[in-house]
Amino acid sequence: MSSISRSDVAHLARLSRLAVTDEELDRFAGQLDQVLAAVARVGEAAVADVPPMTHAVPLTNVLRPDEVTPSLSRDVVLAGAPAAEDGRIRVPRILGDAE
Amino acid sequence: MTGTSSDLTRADVAELSRLLGSGEVSAVEVTRAHLDRIAADDGRLGAYLHVEDDAALAAAAAVDQARATGAELGPLAGVPLALKDLVVTEGVPTTSGSKILEGWRPPYSATVATRLAEAGTVLLGKTNMDEFAMGSSTENSAYQVTRNPWDADRIPGGSSGGSSAAVAGHLAPWSIGTDTGGSIRQPAALTGLVGHKPTYGSVSRYGLIAFSSSLDQAGPMARTVLDAAVMHEVIGGHDPRDSTSIDTPLARLADAAREGAAGDLRGVRVGVVRELGGDGHAEGYEPGVLARTREAIEVLAGLGAEVTEVSCPSFDLALPAYYLIAPSEASSNLARYEGVRFGLRAGDDGSRDLDEVMAITREQGFGPEVKRRIILGTYALSSGYYEAYYGQAQKVRTLITRDFSAAFADVDVLVSPTTPTVAFPIGTRVDDPISMYAADLCTLPASLAGLPAISVPSGLSEGLPVGLQVMAPALADDRCYRVAAALEAAQDAARGHRLLDELGATAGAA
Numbered sequence: 001m002s003s004i005s006r007s008d009v010a011h012l013a014r015l016s017r018l019a020v021t022d023e024e025l026d027r028f029a030g031q032l033d034q035v036l037a038a039v040a041r042v043g044e045a046a047v048a049d050v051p052p053m054t055h056a057v058p059l060t061n062v063l064r065p066d067e068v069t070p071s072l073s074r075d076v077v078l079a080g081a082p083a084a085e086d087g088r089i090r091v092p093r094i095l096g097d098a099e
Numbered sequence: 100m101t102g103t104s105s106d107l108t109r110a111d112v113a114e115l116s117r118l119l120g121s122g123e124v125s126a127v128e129v130t131r132a133h134l135d136r137i138a139a140d141d142g143r144l145g146a147y148l149h150v151e152d153d154a155a156l157a158a159a160a161a162v163d164q165a166r167a168t169g170a171e172l173g174p175l176a177g178v179p180l181a182l183k184d185l186v187v188t189e190g191v192p193t194t195s196g197s198k199i200l201e202g203w204r205p206p207y208s209a210t211v212a213t214r215l216a217e218a219g220t221v222l223l224g225k226t227n228m229d230e231f232a233m234g235s236s237t238e239n240s241a242y243q244v245t246r247n248p249w250d251a252d253r254i255p256g257g258s259s260g261g262s263s264a265a266v267a268g269h270l271a272p273w274s275i276g277t278d279t280g281g282s283i284r285q286p287a288a289l290t291g292l293v294g295h296k297p298t299y300g301s302v303s304r305y306g307l308i309a310f311s312s313s314l315d316q317a318g319p320m321a322r323t324v325l326d327a328a329v330m331h332e333v334i335g336g337h338d339p340r341d342s343t344s345i346d347t348p349l350a351r352l353a354d355a356a357r358e359g360a361a362g363d364l365r366g367v368r369v370g371v372v373r374e375l376g377g378d379g380h381a382e383g384y385e386p387g388v389l390a391r392t393r394e395a396i397e398v399l400a401g402l403g404a405e406v407t408e409v410s411c412p413s414f415d416l417a418l419p420a421y422y423l424i425a426p427s428e429a430s431s432n433l434a435r436y437e438g439v440r441f442g443l444r445a446g447d448d449g450s451r452d453l454d455e456v457m458a459i460t461r462e463q464g465f466g467p468e469v470k471r472r473i474i475l476g477t478y479a480l481s482s483g484y485y486e487a488y489y490g491q492a493q494k495v496r497t498l499i500t501r502d503f504s505a506a507f508a509d510v511d512v513l514v515s516p517t518t519p520t521v522a523f524p525i526g527t528r529v530d531d532p533i534s535m536y537a538a539d540l541c542t543l544p545a546s547l548a549g550l551p552a553i554s555v556p557s558g559l560s561e562g563l564p565v566g567l568q569v570m571a572p573a574l575a576d577d578r579c580y581r582v583a584a585a586l587e588a589a590q591d592a593a594r595g596h597r598l599l600d601e602l603g604a605t606a607g608a609a
Contacts (some may be wrong), residue, residue: 009474013470013474015459017475020470024467032474038418038422039419039423041483041486043491052496052499053493055299056500057299082442091453
């Protein structure tokens, strides 16, 4: 398995929407490299013909009837939102000035 | 009732239930005794993030009033309870140990919380935990350090360390914990409690703040095996709101605990897992832990169990597989904290766009371990790496499951130490992820295979509790309770009291 560089961590932090500091980049790169080295044995396991496992008791296609059930009221949802306006959740702009 | 409020906080749930049912004490008296104890001691222990106070007394008073009018009440009516702070509770602050949820009051309740409330239990408060359950010491909480009641300089285990400290420290008679890689069993072991991780899918995950969805399970943390079984019966069983919930009735768990306590294990085949502390696999295990484990196994043999050693070679891969699977699933689950719909929003000054606000919110709201795991999980799930990391780890899970299946062809339960060491001192591992992760070495195989596993006290080493882990096939949780109760009853009888009663005699306790 490969190692993880400081610039890899910066890229992954961007993908993860984490505005990490320079100090964190230095620290995480070293620590994540250690973790990857510690988990490398997984890559060496002989599992070519082994299926992946997800649940101890197999379940298939758990569906419920397509019926409307009670959901949270608008006021309750907006009370938990960080910013609300005119009965809606207020969000920062999603398009840049140039767009 | 001749006792004092101190007796009420030391009683187990079976005793509280008897006292409440017979009218010897009122629910308000029981709740007030616990709230008083929390007020006196939690400044030192740091077990609770939120205490219900007046709401708890009001709930207790309602139980007393119902009882006074002759209403038919269940056996747990008026018994107090603590919930780990990732169990969402309508109107009651729920943080999952994270600043990103500071001040959030959920608009609904988890199924486990609802079922416990319907049984008449009284919520005392919400307990501290590692942020989003990522940790083994509770030091990753964004709010406070929690101390081990046996030694205030040591960790109470984690991630359910607030729950373990509350129950061992007599601030709650029992508590709900959650276990992803060992977070019920390991803190129970390190504080002298019983903790059970149910079969994956047998307790609803609806309303549990998700960490790693293919592993997360809620379960009981209690002072006795019987109390744990009773709580499990309340919270367990099918829930249509959780698509991974198993639609099969639970085994009879409290009966299994009573049967085990009767002390006859003839015909029960116990396998000792060589890869978890046995010959050639003892590196990192403390001699005292291995000695208590050997003695506990001798007790089981003395009760008639047939003991053999079994080998599960793939268990050596459990730790590395877990540290790919759990961060991968966490990186996906924690994408929901985007600063838009609920929880923290930071940096929204009108000039920044959504992407920037999201990144600033998550940077401020998450602690270092959470960020490490999100980055690691994002890496392991990236295009080009997915098969080599997450895919490969999911296949290793199959190998571990096959080892369990082969072992259970010959034995009824498997046993091991719950943890390689006793509780370690606060601050010694928090900046060293690899050594912190090793605390879960013994608990991870059952987590990855989705199997039930219990930790039951096996004695003390250097004055600190040690736990024995008992693992069973899927849906055979009753076997865990039976064997654990047999050990508990035999050791309690031999020493003349519960292990936890020795805590009262130590210098650290009030």
